[in-house]
Amino acid sequence: MSTAAPFQVLLYYKYFSIDDPQRYVTEHRALCDELGLRGRILVASEGLNGTVSGELQQTERYMQIMHEHEGTRDMEFKIDPADDHVFKKLSIKARDEIVTLGLPSDEDINPNQTTGHYLSPKAFYEAMQDPNAIVLDGRNDYESELGRFRDALCPDVGNFRDFPEWIRKHRADLEGKRILTYCTGGIRCEKLSGFLLQEGFTNVSQLHGGIVTYGRDPKVKGRNFEGQCYVFDQRIGVPVNEANPTIISTCALCGEATERYRNCAYKPCNAQFFCCESCEETKGRFCQDACCCAASETASTGGEA
Numbered sequence: 578m579s580t581a582a583p584f585q586v587l588l589y590y591k592y593f594s595i596d597d598p599q600r601y602v603t604e605h606r607a608l609c610d611e612l613g614l615r616g617r618i619l620v621a622s623e624g625l626n627g628t629v630s631g632e633l634q635q636t637e638r639y640m641q642i643m644h645e646h647e648g649t650r651d652m653e654f655k656i657d658p659a660d661d662h663v664f665k666k667l668s669i670k671a672r673d674e675i676v677t678l679g680l681p682s683d684e685d686i687n688p689n690q691t692t693g694h695y696l697s698p699k700a701f702y703e704a705m706q707d708p709n710a711i712v713l714d715g716r717n718d719y720e721s722e723l724g725r726f727r728d729a730l731c732p733d734v735g736n737f738r739d740f741p742e743w744i745r746k747h748r749a750d751l752e753g754k755r756i757l758t759y760c761t762g763g764i765r766c767e768k769l770s771g772f773l774l775q776e777g778f779t780n781v782s783q784l785h786g787g788i789v790t791y792g793r794d795p796k797v798k799g800r801n802f803e804g805q806c807y808v809f810d811q812r813i814g815v816p817v818n819e820a821n822p823t824i825i826s827t828c829a830l831c832g833e834a835t836e837r838y839r840n841c842a843y844k845p846c847n848a849q850f851f852c853c854e855s856c857e858e859t860k861g862r863f864c865q866d867a868c869c870c871a872a873s874e875t876a877s878t879g880g881e882a
Contacts, residue, residue: 582660583660583661584630584631585636586630586656586657587627587656588654589655590763590764592675593623602671609629609639615629616630617629631662684775686772687771691774693771693781696757701782704755705726711751711755711757714732716760717735727803730750756773756780757783758773760784761806763785764787766787792806792815798818800818829864830853830856837857839851842863
């Protein structure tokens with residue numbers, strides 16, 4: 578008989594008006610502290626964006642309380658079982674945006690007014706078969722390196738705020754196509770698809786609930802998603818595809834297939850790279866020889882690598 582996991586990870590967002598974000602932060606921190614939750618939550622006048630972990634009873638109570646408030650009454654939670662917390666601490670901050678597209682105020686996107694057509698996982702899978710469709714990854718480049726939809730167009734951007742410039746630069750590649758956007762949980766696509774519509778593209782859809790929901794859908798079972806989904810917690814990557822899984826990332830040191838994302842042990846570098854268990858054991862957790870040499874030199878002089 579299986580035993581339910583003692584912890585849960587909640588991923589959620591909601592675009593709704595918050596009159597005083599800083600006050601909301603203070604009150605929300607008190608709530609999360611009382612419940613014993615950890616995670617990362619961003620608050621802005623446009624809404625709420627969060628990921629938290631906690632014991633089963635704590636997270637269930639949190640969802641209940643959020644659904645009792647007007648602004649978040651219908652907020653969707655994506656739930657993952659866990660054996661323990663996936664965050665070291667609780668961080669709640671007020672920001673100008675809950676995802677930073679960085680547009681001037683007169684060009685900013687309100688997803689409650691302008692956003693792409695929602696597609697269920699099954700509808701998204703079917704839409705991907707359209708030869709005129711472009712599957713556009715709405716995440717950062719280091720996320721798509723761990724996992725992405727087969728044949729997806731993955732922009733070489735390191736921050737979400739770089740997307741407007743990238744789209745304008747690559748407009749010719751997108752015009753006349755059916756554009757299908759996706760991201761981790763759906764929040765970035767709300768603005769990305771809205772921006773595409775604002776730029777004059779007319780056939781724009783988004784994967785409702787993102788990769789996380791796609792992987793849990795009993796009909797598609799994550800089909801044609803290659804690799805793992807990057808997440809911003811201690812897990813780093815989570816499985817998606819139960820139908821035809823593959824590994825697309827390789828160890829930077831030996832070239833073997835691996836999904837182990839690690840940070841370079843040379844602190845001034847700290848770059849995230851793929852490193853198999855064997856190479857980490859034999860060569861150390863350094864992304865390149867130069868970092869290994871620099872760390873050794875620092876250690877020999879009594880410094881801290």
